[in-house]
Amino acid sequence: MAREQDFREYLHTIPEFGLEEHKTSEFVAKTLREAGFDVTEGLGGHTGVVGIFDSGKPGPTMAVRADMDALGHIVDGKHVAIHSCGHDGHTAMALAAGEEIIKEGIVKRGKLKVIFQPAEEIGQGAYTIVDSGVLDDVDYLIGQHVRPIQEAKLGQAIAALYYSASHTVEFEIKGQRAHGARPHLGHNALHAAALAILAATGIQPNPERSFSVKATRCLCDSGATNAIPDKVLLAFDMRAGDNDTMAELNEKIKIAVENAVAAFSCTCTCKTLIDLPAAEYNDDMCELLEDSIAEVLGRENTLPAQTTPGGEDFCYYVIAKPNLHVGFYGLGADLKPGLHQPNMHFNTEALTYGKKILKTAVSKVLGENSKYNGEHNR
Secondary structure (H helix, E strand, C coil): CCHHHHHHHHHCCCCCCCCCCHHHHHHHHHHHHHHCCEEEEEECCCCEEEEEEECCCCCCEEEEEEECCCEEEEECCEEEEECCCCHHHHHHHHHHHHHHHHHCCCCCCCEEEEEEECCCCCCCHHHHHHHHCCCCCCCEEEEEEEEECCCCCCCCEECCEEECEEEEEEEEEECECEECCCHHHCECHHHHHHHHHHHHCCCCCCCCCCEEEEEEEEEECCCCCCEECCEEEEEEEEEECCHHHHHHHHHHHHHHHHHHHHCCCCEEEEEEEEEECCCCCCHHHHHHHHHHHHHHHCHHHEECCEEECCCCHHHHHHHHCCCCEEEEEEEEEEEECCCCCCCCECCCCHHHHHHHHHHHHHHHHHCCCCCCCCHHHC
């Protein structure tokens, strides 16, 4: 079994929630040190890890980013962590690529950073990496994600995977409790929430742009069935293909809910739970990944850019660091039945392809006679 498959097999047995990836980060740090990287743990005060290899020669700084966290699922009545989004595979690919990059002397100039990020699933991990300062001197950053079989099969890869903006908000709706026999004495927060859900369906940005708004959770505090409830927590998941449309959705959902609950003499406050921007990549990094994929898998298996309605906090990096050049590709792995499903599985042979793509991309940037000089970030 290949090294990357061994790594993934072990990581799959120790899934951990976001910002709790202690066993994972410990394993990552140990493996990086043994490979010859200078390692820093606890990035941003949390569980992020970076391995740094400095050639000692002038040149740009390139970073490879992999996420580490697992998702929560209810199994047999228990809330458990499961690697149902493939982050164990992403970590395994980056670790194996890092080992071989040093062993084979691929870095001829500049500096390589292999960044292992926590908490992608809860939309907080990228913030911790930015806060740590580890990206301050980085010129080029690439990432990757295994894809469902409907998007890319084993032996294929998507040169540029564009994520949509993803925004989750939660409204706390407050009314006034009353006996079920005397509803006129109260303000029904649950009725207000029902109208708010209906009002949200009327939000209509430009139909030429992709977007969606839907209620995803409604929690009522009343345990009694013969009482008017005075509090509801109502969450909405919103998606948009671009950041301007998301800004419009965010403004309109607040207006819709506030006006709807006011019809029942209720009030509300809004809290943002997840805020992920839409992807914005640089042409040079898209070209780099396209050429790297073609070199490993063949041009015929290099799929064109695709847009997914899913969100990814990798997209925050370029918002925080506008001079950073970024790219992100999707790896075919015959993944079924779908991401975020507890029985998700994929062909781990894909990890070897992913490792080779990462190595090839690094060699094109940090190898001799490279056209990538990082001048955009000077």
